[in-house]
Each structure stands twice: as structure tokens, then as C-alpha cells.
Amino acid sequence: MISQEELRAIFIEEATEIVEKLDVDIIRFEENSNDFELLNEIFRGVHTLKGNSNAFGFTRLGEFVHHFEDLLDYYRSTKERIEANNLELFVESVDVVKEVMECELNSIKELPRSYSVCLEKIKKLLDAKKNKNPSLIQSESREVLNNLALEFDELPLFPDEDTLEQSIKIHQAMQTEALNLYKIVLTLDGDCYKRGFDHFIFLKILGEQAKSLESFFSMKNVQTIEDFQSTQNSIDKVDIVALTPLVYGEVEEIFEFLFDHEYKITPIQAPPPPQKETEKEAETLFKSASNNNTEIVSNTNINAPKSTIRIDTYKVDELFDSVGELVIAQNFIAQNREIRSIENETINRTIEVLSKITKKIQDRVMSLRMVAIKDTFEKMKRVVRDTSKKTGKEIHLIIQGEDTEIDKTMIDSLSDPLIHIIRNAIDHGLESCGDERVSIGKSAEGTLTLRAFHKSGNIVISVSDDGRGINKERVFKKAIERGIVNEGENLTDSQIFALIMQPGFSTAEAISDLSGRGVGLDVVKTSIEKLRGKIEIESKEGEGTTFSIILPLTLAxxxxxxxxxxxxxxxxxxxxxxxxxxxxxxxxxxxxxxxxxxxxxxxxxxxxxxxxxxxxxxxxxxxxxxxxxxxxxxxxxxxxxxxxxxxxxxxxxxxxxxxxxxxxxxxxxxxxxxxxxxxxxxxxxxxxxxxxxxxxx
Amino acid sequence: MSIDHQNTPQSKKERYLTFFLGDEQYGIAIERIKEIIAMMKITSVPKIPSYMRGVINLRGSIIPIVDTRLRFEMPFRDADMHTAIIIVEVEKVNIGFIVDRVEEVVSIDASNLSEPPRFGGQIDTDFISAVAQIEENVVMILDVLKLFEADEIINLAEIQNKQAEGV
Missing domain, CATH: 2.30.30.40 (SH3 Domains)
Structure with missing residues (x-):
């Protein structure tokens, strides 16, 4: 049985993933706020986060996310164009989500000030929007009431197969093309409360998204008041009939925190073809069905679930180690003189085959650890955006080679150095204002290029700006002043550029007039060296600077x-x-x-x-x-x-x-x-x- | 299981692997011992204390090797057919100890263990946590942790800390 600790760990892992994705998505959405598919994606992320955080008692996070979800849902369902200042609020909200999650995870009582400020803004905006569109809200709440009525009124408390069958029949009659009917059987363990789980949270979540929901509680094991034990669950079975626009996978997602044996979802009628996957709210559907059908169809294929499994990296490392040994053993056989002197075709061929297979296994195992650098680059978009806003410099970001794969362990420690270098490039590398650039014949907008590519067995990640470049003389003079080099020393260009990464070399004064950030490039250098990589700097005065991080394919x-x-x-x-x-x-x-x-x-x-x-x-x-x-x-x-x-x-x-x-x-x-x-x-x-x-x- | 173990009369008995260096018999608590292997090729590593002989390749793992004789300031002796390497786990790290001859595994009752003598013998008594009498022989029970100099233990801890920080 999974302990609470483990569940918490799963929650943290999932929530972190969701938040990371939100962070990236929101920036992409900011670039293209007409992309409602992306908005849907964001909504789904926020929605899952809400469910999860409430289930784990992170109510403050849940509360915030709840309102944020409402706001997203409003735009999602109305397809109203999002005003620029409200877009800013979205980005802000994601930041708050990040901060609040940090607080929740570390049990910090005090929430950041931005929490209430941002929450207030969301509520205000939501109120304003809802007042403009009262019909939508009313129909929604009426729906909820209807659901409640269905749940509690006129239903027998002790279900037998007949009433269940009957209920299914009634629902089948209500079923339209856009709605799916499910029979869900929850089997509850006697000690399920002790695991900190209230299964009815799932009912609530499902209910929120269902057109109609009927549940039958098995009461046959319920004790009399004398035997009542508050920690013991005596409702061992709940049958649910749900009529909902959700597709099977989405329904399953709601219950995924339960053990496999605890729930069983049976679609009544074969699961509908994917075209029927639609918006989650029936109301939305009625509104949009007439004109938006084609668009909805095109959305579904993108959401097809990728089949992946999570593996503990430790296990992959172990596998990797063993394969390393396999390669060594294979090499031993292939190089052994005595074996090589055997003149037997079959043996020789087998050795040949063995070496090929070994190589293949090595490559495949290696590829297990490899992930595309895409996510890291996506994160950098955010960094570029923020730095651009802070410095007031307009920047055009070009990303190339984002599919280049790189060792997972390296990816994690690559973000910080990259952020340093990018900030440095924008802050110190680019000219301080557009006019200055125009006056020397460049476009007002600075260009920053982020590239990843393979080069002779290594991976190179480069950050290039088309700014003012590094002034060699000034760097050299500064280095002499700081006692990093001696006056007479004869250094090559690359050696001079490398000086700016020496500890104690303040880049701020020497390279740019903008100072104060104190980006320590020596820290960048050390962390790249920890990954057995190195940094090369190329620069032409007046034309720009390129920082190249050169990394081995893998750490091992x-x-x-x-x-x-x-x-x-x-x-x-x-x-x-x-x-x-x-x-x-x-x-x-x-x-x-x-x-x-x-x-x-x-x-x-x-x-x-x-x-x-x-x-x-x-x-x-x-x-x-x-x-x-x-x-x-x-x-x-x-x-x-x-x-x-x-x-x-x-x-x-x-x-x-x-x-x-x-x-x-x-x-x-x-x-x-x-x-x-x-x-x-x-x-x-x-x-x-x-x-x-x-x-x- | 461990609770059962403590309740039985045999519980006070600990098992030790004994080995010889010259004429002296030593013991190491059996739980620490990973395996015993025959002498094999040792790759020397520069700039290490002379009693560290280098490293070996034990089925793909690189393991440092201590020449126990040199550690105890006994004269060097060439390996012969009895020479063995005892792989011991010290602070979660495997280390090999070269010994002249591996003897046997003995059970020693805790009551038969006595404080090490403060004088005599060829080696510094710091390494010896206890002394036991087995029939005619005196067995010196080694404290493997102390086989490394104090600063090396600190070093181990430092490295671990650094690694923890790095993560």
C-alpha cells in the first residue's frame, strides 16, 4: 500500500511538472493569444493541479488555482480575445502558483504578498466579465442544482441491480452525441480514510464536469451507531452512473490517484469515436457546436496520449553501469589474442555479431538518458522575456536545434548557467538602446540566438548576441588592474575572452555601462566544468559575442x-x-x-x-x-x-x-x-x- | 527478525573473519566483509600514502587496496599463494585489504572480548577495538574505521558533504 509520504512525493513530482509546463505554455500563449488549443492545455494543467492540491490538503494553492481556473475557463469558453493587461495577469498568476506551491511544500505559513493581490485581480476581472455575461453563469448554477436534485431526490438508498440498470436506461435516453455514459464502480477499502483519502472528492470533481451524475452507496455493511468507528469506512462499494462530455481517459484521470482495484470505469456503449471529444462543459458545447465543430475535430489528434513510463533514474544509471561492463567484457573477447587466433568461421562471426549487438544495446541504453533540449530552451524564452522587460531592450529570440538530445542529468544543471549567459548577453552584450543600434546601422531590435548542435562527438549549446562585442583592450587592461594577468603577457584572443570568466573579474564595469547585476561568469564556468564541459567565447567588436558551451554527450x-x-x-x-x-x-x-x-x-x-x-x-x-x-x-x-x-x-x-x-x-x-x-x-x-x-x- | 535475534542466548556471539599477518591473528566483524578474493593485478595510483597500493578492477568496479602489512608498519612481503584481498565495506565504500592468509570465521562471545592492551605488539593499539582468546591464540579485533587516519575519515565526510551540496 502506498504511504502518504510516497503519495506526497508523487504529488510533488506531478505538480512540479505541471507548473513547469504552465510556465512554458503561458509564455507561448503570450506570444500567440489566439491559440485556444494552448489555452485549453493550460486550463487542463491548472485543473489537474487544482484537483491534486485539494486532495492533498494544500488548500491555499487549491483556492488560488480554483479562481485562476475559473478565469481561464471563462476565456476558454467564450473565446473572447484576451486584453494585453489581462494576459499579463495570467503570467503573474503562474508566478504566484509557483511561489505558493513552494510555500505549501515547505509548510511556510506566510504567503507572498502577490498571492492576495493577484487573487484579488483575478476575482475582480472575473466579476466584471461575469456581469457582462450573466446568462452563462445562471445556466451553470442551475445545472449544478439539477445535479444535486438528481443525486438526492427520489432515489432509493439501497441500490440493487434493477435500479442501477434503470438509471443507466434513463441516462441512455438523455444521452446526446456529445455526451458519454459511464458506469463507475468504486470499491473502497475499510482503511481508506487512514490513507488520508476522501474518495468523495473524486465524486465531486466528476460531478462538476458531468451533465448528470447518479450514485448508489452500498449500505449493507454500515454499522449501527454503537459500533461506529470514525476511522473505519463501512461503505464498501459505490456505483456511479455519469453522463458527461468527458472522454474515457479524462474520467480515468480523475480517479488515477486510486489503486487500480479500487475503481472500475465501464463505458456504456462502446467508447465513442474521438471526434466526440469536446469541450468539458456541456453549455459551451451547445453554444459552439453549431459553428465550431470542425475546429474541435482537429484538436483531438494532438491530444492523443503518448505512451510513456516513468523510471527511477537510479535504475537507468544501474542499467547504464552494467552495459558499460558488458562493453568492456565484449571488448575483452574481441581483443583477446587467443580467441582471435581461433580459425573458426562460426566463432568469429558470433563474436562479430556480439559486438554489433553490444554496440546497439549501448546506444539504446544511452538514448534512454537522452532528452531533447527543447524544454530548457522553452524556459529560456521566459528568461529572455523578463530580462527584455527589465532592461527595456527589445529582443528577437531565435531558437535553433531544440530537438538536439542531451543527457538528462546534464539538462538539469544546464539551466542556471544558460540563464546567466543569456542575462549577461542581454544586459551587457546588447547596446543599451535601440537608437544606439540604429545609429550604427543595426536594426533597433537586438537578436539573440540560442542554438544546440552536435560537433565532433560533443554537444554545443551556444548563445549569440548581435551586440557590441567584447572590447579586448579593456578586458586586458582590467585583468592587469585586478592582477589576473601580468602586463607583458602575450595572450591570444580566446585567452583574453576567457579572462572575463576568471573569479574576481567584474564584468559590469569593464564590458558595459550597465552594472549592478553582478553576474559571475566564473560561477558559470565552474558549473559547466563540473559537467566535464568547457566554455568558448568568440567575439567581434561591434558585431556581437557568442558563448559556446561544449559538453560531452554523456556524463558517464x-x-x-x-x-x-x-x-x-x-x-x-x-x-x-x-x-x-x-x-x-x-x-x-x-x-x-x-x-x-x-x-x-x-x-x-x-x-x-x-x-x-x-x-x-x-x-x-x-x-x-x-x-x-x-x-x-x-x-x-x-x-x-x-x-x-x-x-x-x-x-x-x-x-x-x-x-x-x-x-x-x-x-x-x-x-x-x-x-x-x-x-x-x-x-x-x-x-x-x-x-x-x-x-x- | 532482528528482535528475535536479540532474545536468543546466542545473541551475544558475534562472528568474525580471522586472518594472519605474519604470526599475528586478527579479526574483522563479518557483517562488514563483502567478499574475499585472490591476489590480482593492482594498478598503482600516484601521490597516495605508501600503504595504499592502488586500485583493482573488481568486475567493473574500481576498488582501492590497502596493504595491511604496510599499514601496520610491518615489512613488505611479496604475494604468495595464500595472499588474499578481503573486500570490506567502510563508510559505504568498498576497500580491499591485502592479508597474508585468511584463516576462518569464528564466533566469539561478547564476554570473551577484552580491552586491548595499551603496550607491546607491533601495531598501534588504536586500530584494535578488542582482544579475544581463542584456544591457544589471541585474536585482535580490528576497528576498520580506524585503519584510516583521522584526517582521511574527515576527508570521507567532507567529500560526502560536497557531493550532497552538489546535488
Whole structure:
């Protein structure tokens, strides 16, 4: 039996989902307030939220949502054009819903001020609208009375099959094309009250949306007053006959909080063809049936339910781990010399097939974790809208590649950095006003482009603005002032741009005249690095800036360069490798007290000997006898000296266990095809300390 | 089930896996032990305390390995056919301990356990939570948590905290 805790968890999960969707939908609706299909969608979300929050005793949320629903319902049913200021109220209301839910979940007694303000506005608007349209309301309330009358009057308290059959017959006679008839049997457990459930809430919800509803309570087990127990439910069965415009799925939705065995919904007559799905309120239907029939038909296909299941991400992770091991085992077989030397066609072919299947399974399991970035981008619309309003800058947002799939775990931690970057682009990147833009030959409206795409095994998410671009000299000067770089240092453009993401570099003064937000790009950088990604900045003065977030396809697997040093095999993440080469003797220099350097295209790069960093016991050799792998680190490039390049491979990252994780230079381990472990280098920690000291605060 | 267990007369008996390092016999509470495996290839990890020998690949999991002899400041000894790795769960992390020879599982009545001696022996008594007499032998019951230096335990906690914050 599900505990209250679990139910609460389900509620929170569902409600959060609904609210997130509302947030996105309301912005889409704001863009196109004629889209009544979308309004319906919003209404449904709000409606479900209302039912759920009341069922869980979140009455304050329920109360607000109830009125919001009424308001939405008004526009939905009248198809009246929504005035701009009222549209604003919708957006505001969604914000309040978010805040109130936060309060409810954390049991905060005090509600935000916006709650009552917004509620008042909704009520006022609703009153104004209803007064204009009194006929609608009256017919509605009369309907409710009729329902009540049907429920309580002239009906036998002890149902037998006959009266039930009779009731069905009566209802069948009342049935019109737009109404569906259901027989619903609720089987109630004796302890159902203890689970905090009042099943009659469902009756109420159904009743609100039914043309007619008749219920038969089985009283045969009801105790006498002497045996009465307040916690014990003695009505074990309720038969309901409902005549409602709802389709089967919608009726089922009302009861979905119950266990499967607790309810049974039987449509009388075969479920009607989908064309009959219509507006929920019969009144609406009568009003609109004559002229809107065709439109209603077209709506239904969009709402066809997608078949999905919810899976605990932990389970997916476990599956993913096992598949990783499967791949390793398969590689072992495929690479084993003894097996390969077997000259038997069947065995060889089987191994071939095995490797194909393994690859397929790996891809499929991987795709389980992948979700389209669409939702995140939709959320960004809101950010752009709000920032645009706050800064008073007009912005045209272009979204590209929203179907690009990305690891679910990454999506969650991607929102905040993206918000930072977008705000930054609007606040600091774009010119402060339209006139300024027009005067330099740009359109008054700034353009912000959000793109996601694949690029050589990585996912790139970029935010581009067509604003003023980054002023390199000012950045460089500022960096010198802040002591982030030394005066004489020779930096490439990308290195200069990267400076704005250094901690302690205030972007506000240096890049734009607008200040005060204090967006810390260093925070963005750190959170992207946590995802094993990196940020690249491109900018042209006067033309705009592009921030590209480059992420691995998944968190669990990296593309690595296998290198050998002495007897040890290490992995360098390919993402940070710039190039590898065997240096000429002439370009290697030794600087007294500072170590060895190699000059590469006029850039002086420190050489890092792994044998020294790791105290490996191997004979000392000269750089020109070895291979240098040039890698990009936090604090500039370094050249790692290795004996040999062994190849490139996708590896599953494993932690070395907590007791070994304090070795900074190693970020983890990976199991190779032959079962050996190779350590993954953390190149950021390899740069000699004397070099990094001035860069790190 | 646990309640039943406590009510039976045997309840005071705890079971320990015993093993040898040189001539000395040690015990570790059996609930902590995940499995015992034969010596296998160890990948060395740079910049770790010398008693940490590195990591092994145990069916796809990477597990750090402690050379128990070195931890107890006993001389290093090459592996032979008796050398085994005991996989122990410490603070929800699996760690392997290399020992000279695994002996047996013994039940020791709580009343037979006594305070560890404060002097003598080759090792720091901090690691030993109790001493028991089994026939001719003295078995030293190890406190695996203390096999890691105090700062390492703090480190474990820190890492866990950091991970919690990260989420």
C-alpha cells in the first residue's frame, strides 16, 4: 500500500511538472493569444493541479488555482480575445502558483504578498466579465442544482441491480452525441480514510464536469451507531452512473490517484469515436457546436496520449553501469589474442555479431538518458522575456536545434548557467538602446540566438548576441588592474575572452555601462566544468559575442587519449587536447628555476613530466626523444610529456573511491578492454604551481 | 527478525573473519566483509600514502587496496599463494585489504572480548577495538574505521558533504 509520504512525493513530482509546463505554455500563449488549443492545455494543467492540491490538503494553492481556473475557463469558453493587461495577469498568476506551491511544500505559513493581490485581480476581472455575461453563469448554477436534485431526490438508498440498470436506461435516453455514459464502480477499502483519502472528492470533481451524475452507496455493511468507528469506512462499494462530455481517459484521470482495484470505469456503449471529444462543459458545447465543430475535430489528434513510463533514474544509471561492463567484457573477447587466433568461421562471426549487438544495446541504453533540449530552451524564452522587460531592450529570440538530445542529468544543471549567459548577453552584450543600434546601422531590435548542435562527438549549446562585442583592450587592461594577468603577457584572443570568466573579474564595469547585476561568469564556468564541459567565447567588436558551451554527450563516458608513461597507462580527456607532437630540440628551452618550456607558434608552453609529478621510477629522457601532448587547462596550455600515444577510446568513467579522490591530478579511472585500469588525468591540476599561483586568486 | 535475534542466548556471539599477518591473528566483524578474493593485478595510483597500493578492477568496479602489512608498519612481503584481498565495506565504500592468509570465521562471545592492551605488539593499539582468546591464540579485533587516519575519515565526510551540496 502506498504511504502518504510516497503519495506526497508523487504529488510533488506531478505538480512540479505541471507548473513547469504552465510556465512554458503561458509564455507561448503570450506570444500567440489566439491559440485556444494552448489555452485549453493550460486550463487542463491548472485543473489537474487544482484537483491534486485539494486532495492533498494544500488548500491555499487549491483556492488560488480554483479562481485562476475559473478565469481561464471563462476565456476558454467564450473565446473572447484576451486584453494585453489581462494576459499579463495570467503570467503573474503562474508566478504566484509557483511561489505558493513552494510555500505549501515547505509548510511556510506566510504567503507572498502577490498571492492576495493577484487573487484579488483575478476575482475582480472575473466579476466584471461575469456581469457582462450573466446568462452563462445562471445556466451553470442551475445545472449544478439539477445535479444535486438528481443525486438526492427520489432515489432509493439501497441500490440493487434493477435500479442501477434503470438509471443507466434513463441516462441512455438523455444521452446526446456529445455526451458519454459511464458506469463507475468504486470499491473502497475499510482503511481508506487512514490513507488520508476522501474518495468523495473524486465524486465531486466528476460531478462538476458531468451533465448528470447518479450514485448508489452500498449500505449493507454500515454499522449501527454503537459500533461506529470514525476511522473505519463501512461503505464498501459505490456505483456511479455519469453522463458527461468527458472522454474515457479524462474520467480515468480523475480517479488515477486510486489503486487500480479500487475503481472500475465501464463505458456504456462502446467508447465513442474521438471526434466526440469536446469541450468539458456541456453549455459551451451547445453554444459552439453549431459553428465550431470542425475546429474541435482537429484538436483531438494532438491530444492523443503518448505512451510513456516513468523510471527511477537510479535504475537507468544501474542499467547504464552494467552495459558499460558488458562493453568492456565484449571488448575483452574481441581483443583477446587467443580467441582471435581461433580459425573458426562460426566463432568469429558470433563474436562479430556480439559486438554489433553490444554496440546497439549501448546506444539504446544511452538514448534512454537522452532528452531533447527543447524544454530548457522553452524556459529560456521566459528568461529572455523578463530580462527584455527589465532592461527595456527589445529582443528577437531565435531558437535553433531544440530537438538536439542531451543527457538528462546534464539538462538539469544546464539551466542556471544558460540563464546567466543569456542575462549577461542581454544586459551587457546588447547596446543599451535601440537608437544606439540604429545609429550604427543595426536594426533597433537586438537578436539573440540560442542554438544546440552536435560537433565532433560533443554537444554545443551556444548563445549569440548581435551586440557590441567584447572590447579586448579593456578586458586586458582590467585583468592587469585586478592582477589576473601580468602586463607583458602575450595572450591570444580566446585567452583574453576567457579572462572575463576568471573569479574576481567584474564584468559590469569593464564590458558595459550597465552594472549592478553582478553576474559571475566564473560561477558559470565552474558549473559547466563540473559537467566535464568547457566554455568558448568568440567575439567581434561591434558585431556581437557568442558563448559556446561544449559538453560531452554523456556524463558517464568520455572520449580519451590513451598514453603511456613508463609502465603506466593514463587517459587524457580528448576534449582538452590541442595537439600532440614530437618537438625539435631547438624549440625546447630550459629556464633556470622555472623548468622546461617548448615554443609552439610563438607561444611558450611549460613542459610537464608525468614521471616527476607522479614520482614514477623511470629513466630520465629528453623532451625531443618523447612526445608532447599539448592540452588546454584552466590556466593556459601545458605540454605533457609522454612515451607513447596508444590510441583514442571512449571510456566509462569510474571514481577511484572516496579515499583516493584527494589526488588532485587524477580525476578518475577507466577499465580498459583487457581489464586493466587506466587513470584519467585532471590536466588542470598538472600545471606547475609556480606558474599557476598568480592566476588562481 | 532482528528482535528475535536479540532474545536468543546466542545473541551475544558475534562472528568474525580471522586472518594472519605474519604470526599475528586478527579479526574483522563479518557483517562488514563483502567478499574475499585472490591476489590480482593492482594498478598503482600516484601521490597516495605508501600503504595504499592502488586500485583493482573488481568486475567493473574500481576498488582501492590497502596493504595491511604496510599499514601496520610491518615489512613488505611479496604475494604468495595464500595472499588474499578481503573486500570490506567502510563508510559505504568498498576497500580491499591485502592479508597474508585468511584463516576462518569464528564466533566469539561478547564476554570473551577484552580491552586491548595499551603496550607491546607491533601495531598501534588504536586500530584494535578488542582482544579475544581463542584456544591457544589471541585474536585482535580490528576497528576498520580506524585503519584510516583521522584526517582521511574527515576527508570521507567532507567529500560526502560536497557531493550532497552538489546535488
Amino acid at each position: 563516458i568520455i572520449d580519451g587519449m590513451l598514453v603511456q608513461v613508463g609502465n603506466e597507462t593514463y587517459i587524457i580527456p580528448t576534449l582538452c587536447v590541442v595537439e600532440s607532437f614530437r618537438p625539435e630540440k631547438e624549440i625546447v628551452h630550459i629556464v633556470k628555476g622555472k623548468g622546461e618550456f617548448v615554443t609552439l607558434r610563438k607561444e611558450c608552453i611549460p613542459i610537464v613530466r608525468l614521471s616527476e609529478v607522479f614520482n614514477l621510477d623511470i629513466a630520465k629522457s629528453e623532451p625531443w626523444e618523447n612526445i608532447l601532448v599539448c592540452v588546454e587547462t584552466d590556466s593556459g596550455r601545458i605540454a605533457i610529456m609522454i612515451d607513447e600515444l596508444l590510441g583514442r577510446q571512449q571510456v566509462v568513467i569510474k571514481t577511484l573511491g572516496k579515499s583516493l579522490s584527494k589526488v588532485k591530478e587524477i580525476s578518475g579511472g577507466a577499465i580498459l578492454g583487457n581489464g586493466d585500469i587506466a587513470l584519467i588525468l585532471n590536466v588542470d591540476a598538472l600545471r606547475p604551481q609556480s606558474e599557476t599561483s598568480h592566476v588562481r586568486d
